[in-house]
Amino acid sequence: MNQLDQQVARRLTRFYVLALTVIAILSISGLLFIRRMLSDHDDDSRVVNVAGRQRMLSQRLTKLAVLQTTGLTTTDTASFTALLTTWSQSQNQLRNGVLRMEKEYAVRKSRQLDTMFSQLEPVFQSMYQSLVRISDTRARPEEKKAALQTVLRAEPQFLEQMNAIVFRFDQESFERVRLLEQIEWVLTVATLLTLLIEGLLIFRPVVTHTKDVIRKLTESDEALRKANENLAVANTELENTNRQLVITQRELLWASEEKYRLQMVEETVRSAALLEGQEEERRRFARELHDGIGQMLTGLKLRAERLKVIPFPEPKHRQQFDELCDLIYDVIQTTRQTSHNLMPSVLSDFGLGAALQFLAEQTARASGIDVAFEGSTGEKRLSPAVEIGLYRIAQEALNNAVKHAEARKIRISWQNEDAKITLSVEDDGKGFQPKIGLKERQIPVIKGLENMRTRARLLNGEFTILSKPKKGTKVIVHVPDTNHA
Structure with a gap:
């Protein structure tokens, strides 16, 4: 009964660990997902701040442009060029989807925001080019005044569209927070349902099954003792059979090893005969190349060289004859090389x-x-x-x-x-x-x-x-x- 208790305890432990594992996975998954959403929400907050700052920077740049063009003094010590660079970089990063500050922030945009940025781009470029002209020391006063008029005309439209973009960013961030709350509720409900399902489908069947197992094991205890006695007799017979089987396996192994050695010897003899035949064929073919074709080619070369003293009616015939002699020489060299490779x-x-x-x-x-x-x-x-x-x-x-x-x-x-x-x-x-x-x-x-x-x-x-x-x-x-x- 002690072993039976241990078996039941181990089985209950396995099911209990399984249930806790499922709950832990759901809980950890929810925490990781919520943490990811909070991190994304932090990025959204920074994006909204930067988008709102764009409005302030545009107004400040417009004010500095007016002061610089009219020659009035101001207590604002900010660099016009630095503000213009920051404004331009922030606008481009918002449009491209990545803010590069102390770290990179993802700018998550919907299609509507992409459309709004596309509509705003001509206004932004008009203001930017005009502000660059105003900051240029080489520009004439008339050009700066014309650029200032362009800025003053474009600024209200930029502010209006930028306001709409900021509000849209804020609205989409709020919608993502709402989605996060809904997902949190879904995970909570899923965890509770999991607990309910595990209670109905795991723990209750385990208790019922455990009762049946204990009853069946108690009933089969006597039968098991009788079976053990019969098994002891069968084991004695099996040991005798195993000894005979070991002897047979050793004989079979010896026969297999002997067969393998004979096959290896036969393979070695066959390989040696094959390689020896190849070498002998190479020697014969090399002799035939050298003594037969080689001698004939050498004779052909000597006959061709004797014809060099004969004048030819046309120069092209002499050229063709020289090329023929060179070809005969190349064939002789190739034949010698082939003969040497076959048997040096x-x-x-x-x-x-x-x-x-x-x-x-x-x-x-x-x-x-x-x-x-x-x-x-x-x-x-x-x-x-x-x-x-x-x-x-x-x-x-x-x-x-x-x-x-x-x-x-x-x-x-x-x-x-x-x-x-x-x-x-x-x-x-x-x-x-x-x-x-x-x-x-x-x-x-x-x-x-x-x-x-x-x-x-x-x-x-x-x-x-x-x-x-x-x-x-x-x-x-x-x-x-x-x-x-």
Whole structure:
């Protein structure tokens, strides 16, 4: 029964807290809304004061204009220019909807007020331009007198319309206060209705439900004890079943791990065979380009050069022949470049360091990007598989940096120390987020990264990409040196 009391108490507490929370939300919402309305009303009071001050300033400016034009003296020490500036700024701020004083006050206007300000604007501009002319020391007396007549004619109309604007501001502010009172009454009624609804729909059903629960729990106490005895027997059987299930799960897990290892070995063999086939096809295609098409193009160039000594009947024929020779030379250079990209001879002749340095220089000339190489070109030779694998990784990383990173500087470095080969390609390009970057990049880039990762895995190495947006990208490969003694 102790647990039953606690359950009933917890349930009643939850409903009670829920009811208090709803009431608190209504009360706080009402307070916040009323405070906001009071703050807006403070802005309205300041706006009414400033609008009323505009009438006083216009009368004072008119008086000073009369005194200044007629040359009479006055005890008013206010600056005519300062008053005119204040009057003009206040009028423009009232019209534009923001008063900038010790802080910004919002000028809330209805369409009627906007219309009244639009009607007042020509009168205001007429008075303002005339007052500016009166304050101008370079203006002639006749001009000042004419301006004064304009001011005297416009002032009554300005005062009349400004009075209407002030009264309209005051009326709209009063209407907002009336609205605030109505909203306050609505919130009060809503709070009282909430209390009534909670009493009828929450507390009363909770009491009834609690009685039913206590009765049902008392009746089911004996049945629960019998069920517990049966459950103890079932638990014993379940423990035996669980032990068998654990043994079966371990066997299944071992079989799954073995299957995964076999799949990984099969994937590695397939990838190695695919990459080896690609490299062999590149070697064959490079030889065919160099020994076949390259030789034929070279022969074509030699034959064309022999024809240079033959005179042509027209100069344009000579020009076309020269352009043909240049085109043959460009085709030869492109063929050589393609053959070198497929299988660089410098890699097989001088090793990885020299090949990387040549790759950096070649890329710098072709792209105009500052590509630097750091590392020794006279290191001992590595195994052919390691050299071609690392070269392809560097080639792919450099290609990605040139095409996609918008880099200004790229650095290729490699070193062979303590039986460990380290290759890195770093750029100062736009970078990407490694976790989501592969989804955002294009498919060729994804395949390029996967090819680099696969090549590093086939060399028993580690492949790492470090990148951040606008911080550049760095590709790092660590491969063990199998030739290290």
